[in-house]
Amino acid sequence: MATTNVLYAGFGGQGILFSGKFLAYQGLLAGKHVSWLPSYGPEMRGGTANCSVIISDEEVGSPIVSKPDVLIVMNLPSLDKYENDVVPGGKIFIDSTLIDKKVERTDVDVFYVPATGMAAERKIPTLANMIITGKMLKEIGASLDNIDAVLGKIVSARHQDLLEVNKDAIKLGYNLEE
Amino acid sequence: MAVVFEKPHALTDAPLHYCPGCTHGIIHRLIAEVIDELGIEGETIGVASVGCSVMAYDYFNVDFVQAAHGRAPAVATGVKRADPSKVVFTYQGDGDLAAIGTAETVHSAARRENITVIFVNNAIYGMTGGQMAPTTLPGMVTQTSPYGRDVEAVGYPIKVCEMLSQVDGAAYLERVSVHDVAHVRKAKAAIKKAFQNQLDGKGFSLVEIVSTCPTNWGVTPEKALKFVESDMLPYYPLGVYKDIYAEGGEE
């Protein structure tokens, strides 16, 4: 049975929940079972935000990701908090513009993506989350075939102009060379 | 033979359980006459409250729901929102409306709920045997103010019409009395206006009726009526407190 447990973590306002939603919809449109679970409450408002996304060939059991196969972190407290939860052989994606620290574990694959810096350079400062998501999709072997349809589902009708920039950001990350 | 006096159709044949000399009977009759005159019996829904008038549902020939203590305006809100074509009124006492149900009263007025509230103020909790009410007069002796209402200790009465006149959503507020024939006639006119307002979609209308409780006041019915005039009305002046549709607007 193939199940991917993904944990996104960062500050509120970085689009953590949105990226998670993108990932969940991508799984749904690919015919998988999916779940998406945010942290909620006061911490959503400017504090830390995280969200669990599970994509599976089978019915999803617990929607809570406590041992991620894939961890995406966009601030240092999240890396400190979740680094050791990642399963051996798992993947960690780090926004290296915001996080100086290197991962000491050797039993996981670590990808340092300067997402926030890249986003600022390209004048799309709110889309670092989608750049790092693009990189993650590449490394877990996902395709970009359905991203138009996925973005169509999660970008509201009023903001269709955002669809293209989101797509560009994902591709930017996807095509990033180490 | 000419009929000179009969029971309004909107009242059932059930014998009223009210004490001798209590003015609930008069007020019931006035409401029933108004329902008859406006021809709205078939589309009226009443909301009974908790207090002496708890069994009002047995006395009126209209559909009725019995609400929890203080909640009649909220229940009426639901009934009216469910079918705005119906005429919805509450019948509440002072403990119900001005103590435990103050929030429901104020907010249904603020929301401009298109309902009619009949508020019977006799300055006492009647059904439970004569305890101090939010409208009990300063100095007045009740079972729970045996030395007279001491405003230093328990605070002041609530003047409902005055209070609600500050609430934008209230359309019509009038305080009336039923202690003599002339005032009974005025009370009926006010009740009729409060129902007519609802038919015209004018919003929240409340008629406060200064009333008696001879049993718990411990006086004869006649003395109770005199007490209304001598003690109640100076504290609770009669009149229109708000009528946003009147000539010249609000009072």
Place this chain on the structure above:
Amino acid sequence: MGDKVLMKGNEAIAEAAIKAGCRHYFGYPITPQTEVAAYMSKRMPKIGGTFLQAESEIAAINMVIGVASAGYRVMTSSSSPGISLKQEGISYLAGCDLPALVVNVERGGPGLGGIQPSQSDYWQATKAGGHGDYHNLVLAPASVQEMASLTIKGFELADKYGMVAMILADGTMGQMMEPVEIDDIEIKTVEKPWALTGTGMKREHNIVNSLYLKPELLEQKNFERYEKYAKIERDEAMFEEYLMDDAEICLVAFGITSRVAKNAINEARAKGVKVGMIRPITLWPFPKKAFEARADQCKAFVSVEMSMGQMIEDVKLAIECKKPVYLCNRVGGMIPTPEDILSKIDEVGGAK
């Protein structure tokens, strides 16, 4: 058939209620159920319905009473502290035999408690939280799809029996998104000749009331209500069994904990431990028959709960204490992990 869309559990409840024909919603903001109110505030004005943010939970439940009296489908939603406030109105709904849907997206308590998920209102929901002898129908969804389907079921059962149906969910179920499909359903309506529609001068007046001053009459009303409850206990209990055919240890869990328990069961099974689960879907009526059938087969039961142990009492009653029943719990907003459950399975003799 519609497309599957991702929805939050709270939103799925709201949309399903609308599909079920509910056009009147009364609420008050409280985390973690506020999305229900927000969703209703967007949708109701567009379909000619009522969304009203009441001045209090107490007012909201009494507005529900008003609409229910008039014969229309109606709902309110809240989270634990707000549900406590609604108990007076729920008791009146029971006493008037009125149908309504009440949603509790539970959080930790008592008092203001916390805002993280909990199941500690189990007793309040299933044993009657207000005064008097009565029950609510209590439905416990374990997926976003069930948040929708049990909402629709709840309206149907409420109408069928003239009762409050309560959706007992928790913060996780309310906040999580999963694929959900809410078909356009045929609304099953029941005749409500008792409803307050105005006499139209064509019938005797209808009275919706819970006051009976004559004790012999009130006793009779209670007897009649409990005959109805007995029928519901026979006919309406719902549950799911997971890998129970050869199970020696039976986990019992509902809502989010049943999802975690499935993970634990799969891991235990991989090690050869024969463990399964009974997941009550209706908490009242509690699916006693499911337990009777497994009481002899299993050597132990484990009630997995996000409370200090509330459902465990119903489990013990259902198996008539024939086998030991253990508690595996986290509280205060904490959720048991699969590891918590696995170590409990080991502890009660499931180790191989």
